[in-house]
Amino acid sequence: MNPTPKKPVGAVLVVGGGIGGIQTSLDLAESGLKVYLVEKKLSIGGTMAQLDKTFPTNDCSMCIMSPKLVDAGRHRNIQILTNARVDKVEGKPGNFKVLVQKKARYVTIEDCKACGECSKVCPIKIPNDYEQGLVTRAAIYQLFAQAMPSAYGIDKKGDPPCRAACPIHVNAQGYIALISAGKFEEALALVRMKNPFPGITGRICTHPCESACRRKEVEQPIAIDGLKRFVSDIEKEDKTDLTAPPENGKKVAIVGSGPAGLLAAWDLRKMSYGVTIFEALPVAGGMLSVGIPEYRLPRTVINKEIDYLRRMGVEIKLNTPINKNLSLPDLKRQGYDAIFIATGAHLSKRLGLQGEEASGVLHAVDFLRKVALNQSVNLGEKVVVIGGGNAAIDAARTTFRLGTKEVSIVYRRTRNEMPAQPEEIEEAEHEGIKIEYLTAPTKLLIENGSIKGVECQRMVLGEPDESGRARPIPIPNSEFTIEADTLIPAISQEPDLSFLGGKEGIRINRWGNIEADPLTLETGAESIFSGGDAVTGPQTYIDAMAAGRKAAISIDRFLRGQDLRIGREEEGSQKEYILADIDGVQYRPRASMAGLPFERRRSFDESCLGLKEEDVIKEAERCLQCAGCSECLECVKACEAKAIDHRMKDEQIELEVGAIILSPGFDEFDPTIKSEYGYKRFANVVTSIEFERFLSASGPFKGEVRRPSDATHPHRVAWIQCVGSRDPHIGKGYCSSVCCMYATKEAVIAKEHAPDMKATIFFMDMRAYGK
Structure with a gap:
């Protein structure tokens, strides 16, 4: 027994919103069929919307088209899907299933009044493709004044x-x-x-x-x-904006007030949690306050921005270290529902040379902390700094400000491998600090328990090591001595985890850092999270900030009983972006x-x-x-209709139709392929569509014919026909069938605009019908 055939679907898909697609849709809709009109741009209209006049009647193109645009937009049987493309077609005639991918417009068509207030405040100016790039437009725009749908849209290309x-x-x-x-x-x-x-x-x-x-x-x-x-x-x-919602009754303790702790505190307070920061130092800010010299980061700036937290209700307890007198279990007993450890990396790594405990050897982290806290240091006249990171540069430039006469930095690689910021290295050199590149310390020279100098050896770079940088190799018999009253090792830092009692369930890895899940920052202990330099070792300020934000998200989810892992792919730096x-x-x-x-x-x-x-x-x-769109959100403020939604997502639409009509129009030939004509090399070589926009009263020049190079009126204009057709060498041996009429029309209209202009048409043979 044969199955009953499906009844044909009484709907039609029209692909392409040019004049052909519009007229087809209107004819079908008038016959009672449901029509889905799919167009890839923000508006239907196609190329005809860009033309000044039509051939052969030389009537206004938009005057002919605009009533059809309105009819199509208002017809109850026509559904216009702009900013869309057909992704997939299945089935057979009479019963097709079509998948349409509709890109987000970021403007709700039904709410938009097309008033243009949003476009006025948009700071972005990008080439106007409707005007062929002759002028710019805003990122939020209407394709043309008579566009259908009569609504704006936003041009977003991706993540910058x-x-x-x-x-x-x-x-x-x-x-x-x-x-x-x-x-x-x-x-x-x-x-x-x-x-x-x-x-x-x-x-x-x-x-x-x-x-x-x-x-x-x-x-x-x-x-x-x-x-x-x-x-x-x-x-x-x-x-x-220091507004924060009322506290929800749950409390979070943050150990450490460096960048990770500060941003975690900010985010958690904005999420309604009561937040207390416990800081061992007498000042807030962690390494911001005691690791970065004031000539780079004034304390007034730090205090102003940390004070935002206090004004939001975050409590910062200074001189309150976590130790045997106040342990992590104690914090839990005090009612803290979650703990974030962000204690940074405040211990200097050792050089590993004999005599490192001698008088006059002062590690960079300790030295910079002493200076920041106004504690006295005695440096002498000659200081040698070992290392090439920001701490080494900071230490050297600080000794210069304390009056040291000679400051030298010893670094075992070249400047290209130096991890310090290039601008900081330049500033150090500008201040007269000498940098000994390709030099490594081999021995500390100690007399009567005090440093007197450092023996060094020259290096040459070999193959890359595990860090990816070239490995320094000692040069035999290249030893030399640098005199020093003070030696400041600044080779790296590590966390000080002495406050951990060993019973919290927190694991320490072989590098001496806290083990934490890289995504959620969970430690092995219930309700305790950790991030920043305490977990990674010394990293950058902005990386620590990211750890603080990651911790806030995890703690919020933890306290709400939500999954800590799902949907977090977009945190941190991203690899996909637009150029x-x-x-x-x-x-x-x-x-x-x-x-x-x-x-x-x-x-x-x-x-x-x-x-x-x-x-x-x-x-x-x-x-x-x-x-494209920078998401500055100025348009949102300007839109009284509340039609703009920057969170709008792309959508997939499934359609059932009985027939599909393709009217995709055409793509303009790229004239740069024919390099002999000089398009894009010479400003006054333009395409026919570009010239249409010159001629149009609604175009960028209001119908005034002018040279792009200098905006003057041209005395002679030449049209070259058959460019991109009748040329088998570029795979286009066919006749376009329109360029004879097209060139003639443009020449006639151009003469109307500029009667004294001389118009010349270059052609192989004239194939147009006469009039």
Whole structure:
């Protein structure tokens, strides 16, 4: 027995929203069929919407098309799916199943009034593809004035490399765009949505955002940290959002007030938890306060931004170390529901040379802490620093400010391998600090229990070691001596975990760090989490910040009884991002930071004074706007209809139709293939569609025919026919069948616009029908 055949579906899919697809949809809809009109752009209209006049009647193209746009948009039998494409088709005639991928528009069509207020405040300017790139448009835009649907949409290309590289996803492109528009307050507010400490970050962050910046492929990356610091420094009235919800009755203890602890405290307080920070030192900030010299990070900046936490209700207990008098189990007994250990890495690693305990040997971490806490240090006239990281540079530059006459840094590799920030190395050299590259200490010279010098040996670089850097190999018989009154080893740091009693269930790995799950930061102990340098060993400030945010998310989920692992793929730095096209980008040098005059460098006044106000907007304008929309959210504020939703997601739509009609239109031939015509090399060589926009009264030049090179009126214009057709050498041996009429039409209209202009058409033979 044969099964009863399925009844054909009374619906039709039309693919392509040009004039052909629109007219087809209207005819089908009038006959009573349901029509799904799929178009890849934000609006239907296709190429005809870009034309000035139609051939052969030379009527206004939009005058003919706009009534059809309105009819299609209002017809009850037509459903328009813009920003969409067909992904999959299954079935047979009469019964097709179609999968349509509809990209997020980020604007609700039903709510949008197409008033354009959003576009007015958008700081992004990108080439207007409807206008063939002749002018720019905002990232939120309407394709053309008569567009159907009559609604705006947002052009998002993906994650920009700067934000993808940032471990805490600060929206660098967003605040740079706002700065370029002179909106400094708005830029600072956007920074603080992800990072409440812009003043600190703008001074000491290792800025992975700049390392990823696309602009560096042209000349130098954007001064992203400098721009962030600028908007923080010029803030006249503190407008930081310090509102926090009422506490929910659950308490979290944070051990350590460094970057990880501070950001965890901020996020957890915003999540309604009562938060207390326990700090062993007499000052808050951890290494920010006792590891980074004041000439790099003024204490006023640290205190201002840490005070935000206190104003939000976070309690910070100074001089309160965790030890046998106040242990982690004690904190649990005091009612803390979760504990985050963020104690950093405050112990200096040893050189391993005999005599390291002698008088005059002062490890960098201890030295910098003493100076920060105003404790006396006696350095003598000659100081030698061992190491090549930021701590080594900080120690050397600090001794210079304390009056030392000779300061030398000994580093066993070259400058290229030096882990310190390049700008810090340059500043050290500018201050007269000598750096002995390819040099390693081999022996400490001790007399009467005090350091007198260090014996060194020259190195040569060999094959890469486990760190990926070239391994230093000693050169035989190259020993020499450097005199020293003080020796400051600064080769690395490690956590001080002496406060752990061994009964908490926390495991220590073979490197002396706390073992914690890399995703959730759970330790082996119930309700105890750990992150930052205590887990990883010494890393960067921004990495510690990321650990604090990760800990806050985990603790929140833990206290809510939720899964700690699901849906956390987007935390931390991301590997996928979009890059802007840099072809044709003009050279524009990066703005330089102002510095303290050399004669004032013996003080602890801030040495780097930041960007000058007159340079800031110009520097921000160098941004290539890789992602299109920067998500600065200014459009959201401007939209009274509340139609904009930046969280809108792509969607898949399943359709059942009985027939499919393809009317995808055409893609314009790329004239750069025919290099002999000089398109893109010579400004005054344009395509026919570009010239249509010249002629159109609604175009970028309001119908005025002008040369792109200098905006003057051309005296002679030549049209070249058959470009991209009748050419078997490029696989296009066919006749396009339209360019004869097209060139004639444009020449006629151009003469109407500029009667004195001489128009010449170059052709093989004329195949157009006469009129």
